[in-house]
Amino acid sequence: LLPYLAARPLEPQWIDWISDQKELAFRQSLPGLQPLPGVVDWLGRFKLWGWKQAVASSAPPENVEDLVDVLGIRDYFDALVTPGDLPGKPDPAVFLKASRQLKIPARYCIVIEDSIPGIEAAMSAGMRCIAVTTTNPPEALTQADIVVETMDQLTVEQVESLF
Template sequence: MTGINSVQHNDTFAFIFDMDGVLVDNMHMHARSWVELFQDYGLEGLDPDRYLRETAGMKGLDVLRHFLDKDITPEKAEQLTELKDFLYRFMYRDEIRPIEGLEVFLDKAESMKIKLGVGTGAGARNIEYTLGIPGLKNRFNAVVGSHQVRYGKPHPDIFLRVAELLETEPSRCIVFEDALPGLEAAYAAGMKSIALTTTNPAEIMRDRPGVMAVIDDFTALSPEKILEKSCIAQPSAS
């Protein structure tokens, strides 16, 4: 019999986490930061919920082209995204912490030799900021941000790159996502997903292609049940 500690490359499996809204419950703070920026540039009437519905999880360039200026240059978009991200970090600095139940869930996944990765639409500075907090630091085997791929979510590039770095077939990866573009990206990558309700209500997430379950947090979730439900064969005990 093959034990879990001796699983070879073709038998490995992985959990890939979006960052904002999945590892930390912060998407409403990101939305507020975008709204504040847009108001400063003359865009009135945009509420945080609309940002969350239409563009949560996308690259800053895509968000700005969607709401502010469809012809904005990448250089200008990068400047505005950095400004927005500074505002976000300032507003959220004293509140950021792992989402409820996550640390226990990660501990269990690590004990089962499940590979752990992060695929996020965030940029380098926000990744360093978030993954450096207590409970998340040095937890993940691979991290890919929007600055490391050509196309952001809903394209599958980010998740496929994480799977490549984890040396795990996409079909053996489970994605944890809170945003609709992210769920679409996971499905396009050939990965099943679990949706969190930190950004969208459960009824919106439940019927999306590839979604196995909808959860509020990680408190009632176990890696074993996820693998059973996904039909990813677990290695047998020795």
């Protein structure tokens, strides 16, 4: 994207520096951030049910670790999975990696996503998907099994319907 925006080829070192600055700006914006409505309740409910949970993100590991710490939700997760050298979403690799780490077959996994590439990745992995309309309108997320505006609108019956 950067070479396109600059309308000329760019040195790889410069692209790396810009990328690093973007990630640093993201991490610096985290203090004071709060979980979205219903997120902590559902994380707690899944944990109470004995369900293993993972964050499977295309973001750099430092971003994921800082985010779960700032939100105070790290203890809900059994794994924090980032792609490393794997392709990003919509490739399902990061979700399949999480499935393997949790030792849960993909068909028994539920992905909660807000992005179209993430939903495509979940479906390609053979997983169930709950879409949350944080960044896209509901009509853009219809590939998911369930679409909600916020996690506090999700019902136990909807989750049970996935299996």
